[in-house]
Amino acid sequence: MGFLMKIYHLKYKNKSVPCYITYKKVKNINMRISADQGVKISVPKGLDFQVITDFIESKKDWIIKKVTKFEMMKNINPKILKEGIKLYYLGEEYTLLIEEGDDYVKINNNNLVIFSSDCSHKNIKKVFYQWQKKKSRLVFMKILEDVYPFVQIYGVKYPKLKVKKMVTRWGSCSCSKGNINMNQFLVALPVEVIRYVMFHELAHFIEPNHSRNFYKIIEKFMPNYTVYRKYLKNIRLR
Numbered sequence: 393m394g395f396l397m398k399i400y401h402l403k404y405k406n407k408s409v410p411c412y413i414t415y416k417k418v419k420n421i422n423m424r425i426s427a428d429q430g431v432k433i434s435v436p437k438g439l440d441f442q443v444i445t446d447f448i449e450s451k452k453d454w455i456i457k458k459v460t461k462f463e464m465m466k467n468i469n470p471k472i473l474k475e476g477i478k479l480y481y482l483g484e485e486y487t488l489l490i491e492e493g494d495d496y497v498k499i500n501n502n503n504l505v506i507f508s509s510d511c512s513h514k515n516i517k518k519v520f521y522q523w524q525k526k527k528s529r530l531v532f533m534k535i536l537e538d539v540y541p542f543v544q545i546y547g548v549k550y551p552k553l554k555v556k557k558m559v560t561r562w563g564s565c566s567c568s569k570g571n572i573n574m575n576q577f578l579v580a581l582p583v584e585v586i587r588y589v590m591f592h593e594l595a596h597f598i599e600p601n602h603s604r605n606f607y608k609i610i611e612k613f614m615p616n617y618t619v620y621r622k623y624l625k626n627i628r629l630r
Contacts (some may be wrong), residue, residue, distance in 0.1 A: 420436070468480050525578060552569075554573045556570065
């Protein structure tokens with residue numbers, strides 16, 4: 393907001409990686425790559441665009457490696473929870489471990505440990521989904537608090553938040569009832585992606601359809617929202 397932004401498309405094979413360049417009061421070129429925000433580059437004001445693109449091309453192998461890893465994160469709702477599979481929480485990857493004990497879940501370094509009283513698959517899934525729903529509600533409530541002021545200026549009342557397991561959509565809303573429904577599986581994804589879904593649903597209280605004006609509202613507060621849309625298209629829910 394308030395900074396000049398340009399986009400450079402880094403080509404590799406038959407794909408294109410958008411690199412979002414923002415001119416700021418910085419001394420050096422700074423690059424950050426994440427699953428939630430893509431390739432973001434801060435550069436000094438007035439720096440020649442050719443210098444910037446040469447820098448990006450010099451980092452091509454590293455950028456592609458990071459982006460490829462990001463693209464591989466697809467299945468966030470595995471049908472079978474067994475030791476060794478990968479599970480995700482807020483965009484981070486964890487290896488599932490299962491141990492006997494009182495029913496609860498703990499994240500330990502790079503592992504997500506499910507303690508189950510009987511170690512049956514039914515109970516393991518129950519313990520995990522209960523933990524996931526509890527965590528997702530806490531995360532979603534915090535994000536709603538952060539995002540709501542952007543739509544409050546349009547006269548939108550603070551909505552009621554409902555958390556559900558859904559396999560066909562990331563979120564939904566009921567403008568007449570003042571409800572927002574968020575998919576609990578979203579908690580597996582980076583915070584900025586969740587923020588996009590939350591803001592997408594809130595924007596429907598202003599524009600009920602997916603009109604050009606609807607996306608203008610989103611773009612006003614989230615200029616890079618298309619990055620998150622594309623990200624979500626690569627995620628499997630079933």
